[in-house]
Amino acid sequence: MASRANHLVLLGCxxxxxxxxxxxxxxxxxxxxxxxxxxxxxxxNYPIASDARLAGDARQTRFILxxxxxxxxxxxALADPYRVIVDLPQVNFQxxxxxxxxxxxxxxxxxxxxxxxxxxxxxxxxxxxxxxxxSYVLEAxxxxxxxxxxxxxxxDRTAFVQSLAPENRPELRPAIAEANAAVARVDTPAAPPSxxxxxxxxxxxxxxxxxxxxxxAGGGDIMEKNLVLGFGLALRDRIxxxxxxxxxxxxxxxxxxxxxxxxxIARNESAALFVSIHADALRRGEGDAQxxxxxxxxxxxxxxxxxxxxDTENKSDAIGGVSLADEPTEVxxxxxxxVQRETKTFSNRFARTLMGEMKNTVRxxxxxxKSAGFRVLKAPDVPSVLVELGYVSNKGDLEHLVSENWRTxxxxxxxxxxxxxxxxxxxxxxxGK
Ligand SMILES: [Zn+2]
Numbered sequence: 001m002a003s004r005a006n007h008l009v010l011l012g013c014x015x016x017x018x019x020x021x022x023x024x025x026x027x028x029x030x031x032x033x034x035x036x037x038x039x040x041x042x043x044x045n046y047p048i049a050s051d052a053r054l055a056g057d058a059r060q061t062r063f064i065l066x067x068x069x070x071x072x073x074x075x076x077a078l079a080d081p082y083r084v085i086v087d088l089p090q091v092n093f094q095x096x097x098x099x100x101x102x103x104x105x106x107x108x109x110x111x112x113x114x115x116x117x118x119x120x121x122x123x124x125x126x127x128x129x130x131x132x133x134x135s136y137v138l139e140a141x142x143x144x145x146x147x148x149x150x151x152x153x154x155x156d157r158t159a160f161v162q163s164l165a166p167e168n169r170p171e172l173r174p175a176i177a178e179a180n181a182a183v184a185r186v187d188t189p190a191a192p193p194s195x196x197x198x199x200x201x202x203x204x205x206x207x208x209x210x211x212x213x214x215x216x217a218g219g220g221d222i223m224e225k226n227l228v229l230g231f232g233l234a235l236r237d238r239i240x241x242x243x244x245x246x247x248x249x250x251x252x253x254x255x256x257x258x259x260x261x262x263x264x265i266a267r268n269e270s271a272a273l274f275v276s277i278h279a280d281a282l283r284r285g286e287g288d289a290q291x292x293x294x295x296x297x298x299x300x301x302x303x304x305x306x307x308x309x310x311d312t313e314n315k316s317d318a319i320g321g322v323s324l325a326d327e328p329t330e331v332x333x334x335x336x337x338x339v340q341r342e343t344k345t346f347s348n349r350f351a352r353t354l355m356g357e358m359k360n361t362v363r364x365x366x367x368x369x370k371s372a373g374f375r376v377l378k379a380p381d382v383p384s385v386l387v388e389l390g391y392v393s394n395k396g397d398l399e400h401l402v403s404e405n406w407r408t409x410x411x412x413x414x415x416x417x418x419x420x421x422x423x424x425x426x427x428x429x430x431x432g433k
Pocket of ligand 1 (some may be wrong): 215280
């Protein structure tokens with residue numbers, strides 16, 4: 001019911017303004033909820049929009065909104081579908097019923113409503129690409145109220161795309177355009193444009209999956225791919241509990257994901273951190289080793305065991321049938337090189353932080369910090385580490401790896417390290433990365 005009520009308002013069919021609707025308890029459950037419902041006194045302080053009309057033709061179209069006081073606003077266009085958005089301070093819409101349902105000229109239809117506390121929005125669906133030729137507010141004059149005026153002009157798609165802000169250009173940010181399209185789609189007008197999630201992204205990468213089982217124990221009953229998936233999901237849940245970070249998993253089920261795709265996920269998300277989870281094994285005759293090890297990327301392996309391990313982990317693609325030719329060639333660029341060096345510093349810092357936390361709760365390898373050429377750690381701009389939780393070939397480690405209790409403790413110390421690292425990172429780098 002609640003969303004239906006808003007739906008009507010945003011279609012411009014409602015007789016009541018969005019702010020007034022928000023006073024009713026049912027609408028407080030709508031997606032625009034979470035808003036302190038203004039009392040009648042509060043409502044009366046907002047600018048009132050009393051009428052709206054369109055004029056012109058398919059070449060040039062003008063929109064006029066009558067207000068009782070001048071407001072500041074921002075108008076911008078979006079592609080796919082073609083739209084123009086006008087963001088205003090909170091406005092008490094008292095427009096005639098049915099306004100905006102049908103359009104004129106370049107405007108197919110428009111809808112309006114409250115999108116957040118203190119903010120209203122008008123969305124124009126266009127018949128085709130158009131440019132905002134002019135947009136301004138006129139003060140009251142000659143018996144006319146203050147008016148917001150928008151003048152649209154037909155353009156071709158190329159000109160339209162060029163007129164967009166970079167973040168709105170479809171070829172630059174398909175994901176953003178898609179999200180905006182979803183927000184403003186006619187059939188879901190009640191959905192307010194959710195504010196972009198600015199929380200730092202942590203990518204958790206449970207190793208292997210699908211045809212690639214990883215290491216095995218117990219005659220094949222215990223597989224690395226399952227152990228690390230369970231661990232990764234538990235780590236995700238723990239990190240998400242704080243609400244401070246957004247967690248993206250490279251896989252949440254038994255699916256094979258090529259190594260390059262795991263790196264791509266981290267890069268596409270502009271992740272603040274990438275943590276790959278594995279469990280090692282030594283073959284019979286290779287001796288015994290135990291404890292957790294934290295790996296960072298290096299051209300030169302820190303020792304022969306690290307080199308052996310990187311070779312093994314890098315075989316994942318071969319097992320899954322991914323040709324190395326599919327992998328993007330490494331870009332030899334001085335800028336990339338600089339970024340890479342900085343990323344390396346942060347990867348090493350996180351590895352040390354992680355060791356500092358883990359050693360209190362988890363049995364660590366006798367040389368717990370190592371480096372080698374792991375393909376999955378190769379994002380030039382995302383600090384990345386690979387954690388081998390232990391050795392499934394070691395009896396004691398295996399007991400830990402399958403223990404719920406051990407997992408909870410280890411997940412806890414890893415989450416602690418992630419928080420410590422990112423808190424420091426954000427304090428120095430500011431929000432956004
Ligand atoms: Zn592995």
